[in-house]
Amino acid sequence: MKLFPHQDIVLNDTYEYNRVAYYLDMGLGKTYVGSEKMWELNTPYNLVICQKSKIDDWVQHFNTFYDYTVVIYDKQPIEKIPEDSVLIINYERVWRRPELLKLRNFTMMLDESSKIKNEKSKQSKFILNLVAHNVILLSGTPTGGKYEELWSQLHLLGWKISKKLYLKQFVEQEWDELNQQYKIVGYKNVDRLKKKLRQYGAVFMKTEEVFDLPKDNHNIVKITGTKEYNEFSRHSIVEISGEELVGDTSTAKKLYLRQLAGVYNQNKLAYVKDLIDSTNDRIIIFYNFKKEYAALVEMIDKPISTVNGDLKDLTAYEEHENSVTLIQYQAGAMGLNLQKANKLVYFTLTDKSELFEQSKKRIHRIGQERPVFYWYLLTSGSIEWRIKDVLEMRKDYTDELFEEEEM
Template sequence: MGRKLAKLRDFAEVEDHPLPTGFLGELRPYQKAGYNWLRFVQDYHFGGCLADDMGLGKTVQTLAMLLHRRESGEAQGAASLLVLPTSLVFNWLAEAEKFTPDLRILAYTGTYRDKNPDRFADYDVVLTSYGIVRLDTELLASYKFDYVILDESQAIKNPSSTTSQAVRQLRSKHRLILTGTPVENSTMDLWSQMSFINPGLLGTQAFFRKEFLKPIEKHQDEGRTRRLHALIKPFILRRHKAQVAKELPEKTEQLSYCPMTEEQAHAYEETKSFYRNKILRNLDEHGPASTQFLLLQGLTRLRQIANHPRLADDTYTHESGKLREVMRMIRNVVAEGHKVLVFSQFVQHLALVRAALDERQAAYAYLDGATRDRPSEVARFQENEDLKIFLISLKAGGIGLNLTAADYVFILDPWWNPAVEAQAVDRAHRIGQTRPVFTYKFITQGTVEEKILALQRHKLALVSELIATDEAVIKHLTRADIEELLG
């Protein structure tokens, strides 16, 4: 172990490996270095922690490594298990389809999942959620996986939680964790995650508490901090956005797919059926012109439910999948030390985000059409290093603001007009911005939001030529378009 460790500590020795032949696309140089590093810790049979900042491509580096396991035969027919927050399942599937279509992936999720571990051998990767690992611990522990990979591994930061105990029972040849925030609150977060990938490395919990946690947290003991860093350094690959800025494009746009909660999906389906029947009947009886208002009304109502059903019905008391995902991403970006602009077209939607931030006692700046003193709110955000979140209504914040302190932009409810969204992104991406900007658009799966994206691709010319107000676009929709939107 000592000799292996000594070699592992010398990062310069990491060998350059060719990418698997079935990998589509290219990796940026730092991503390629990440792929080589994943192969490196694998060769030495250590567990690794890929801790790149959000947006730098932890998913694609991991998929490349999993494809190598399949192509080389090193997995020996065993599947790998990927455990992630439910909201990320679709995002992983979309990335795999794009970069590693040869990987056979089973989404082991949902109430009606087939609880038969024998099926796993027919796949390269099994995707599941932390919730299902808690429910099916025994079943999943009965299969020996090639890899067990935890995405957003801060989910196991509390070593005594049920989630933490459940994942520790899983069996595999290799272990890997992915997180942009290895330490969120306490040094114990680190012990919990490191002891999952390399059991015994940091001693028992009691030993770690005595040797590291207390001296570091209570007495700010720098010697112990250095010792802890030296111990874990070989197993963690962490690149901050600033370190790889030269390799990044100026602007990167990503879609974040959000699944609906059960109650939200029920509200959506009910409203969709109601409007679909009414609109199609009206179209047949009175033609397109007199249907436009009804269509606009129906689409607006469906948009609101896709964001949060409370926007359409103030008696709704359940959660929204999108709000849950937005809050998770805000927490991650802030924990990594970045600033984020959060745009929405609906002031009521921002009000829900505000309430969620207030509940967590998180500070934020805020701007909508009713804000009196815009300059002082902008200055507060730009100049105060500790103020990481700025909530802005798209109408009020689309022009005339310079917000270069932020390098992440969240668009909560993308719609017809990409030009309006581009204006929002340009609040951060303008002269004076020294860092690449990441934009995330939040799309609720299986809703009119997802369908608008598809329609935009077909009607891009129309959308960009017109000043794409809802009314202007709706005039040009065919019956087939309407059926597709309300399908």
């Protein structure tokens, strides 16, 4: 396996470390860097924890480039783990395998290590209690725009600072009188945080530092709103398409506002239809809800590929230049290589900054030779504009962490 020069540099810079974090921007080949570091560490046992959708990709990678015994540790416990093996398991399953707590002399690699940002979740607690001799963390967006969510990863790297002290040193908090709790309003001592991260084996690298990728073009499209959206916004109740939507809680109201600005807005569906019909190039469309998927499939008369919680089929994308690929954020914002396409449409926006940042890199990555185009379809006067503002704001927080420390 031949590595790119930037991948060799990263490995050389961390050669002396047995706990590392490769926070490489999407498209820079974290998979190759992580697996090579694992091979260098050379422990009898290796454990890779990843998203369920990435298990097959990791199996193929190790079978192609290495001679490990690869075991999908997903369904049945194993009585005896063979040496020179790689166990691959997903985040949702790992905490149900208590026998792993007895494993010793192994290297643990977390693919998309931001998945343990909530240290109180069952899977995070379990992973933090594993007795790994070596640790490799991989992520393009380690904080999801929030530095407070980095603590559990720092703990695995060996920085045993308490969560309370970490927040005190690096996070600005104010007392929220209404909710009787502290809320995070900003960050401080960022240069010191970067220095500590490097001290504990973290490497940050952005794509533009390594490759001159084609220009990215962003188009915000104002979609005409609807009377139903305005009525629901005022009264928290509306009847549409024979269905009564009731926003009796803040969560329900937010959900229905997003759907009224999306799938229930015929103006937006019509715009997407026109956009699809205007080109014979591949188009990628990101969406959130099953109703959106059903509405999009019904109106598209071109070959369709799908990536969601129920189905992953990229056949049309691979075989047809005029295909439309529909991707649900949770299932496909991370890890897919879709640089055959250079056009991406956000039918609706996610409210998770990490998924938003990852989604953009599906087409703007190594191997892309054409300028890329993004369309953000935002219903006028809707919640979508605020979501976009928050996503962009969190991106700024993430970018600051990637910046080189000023001399």
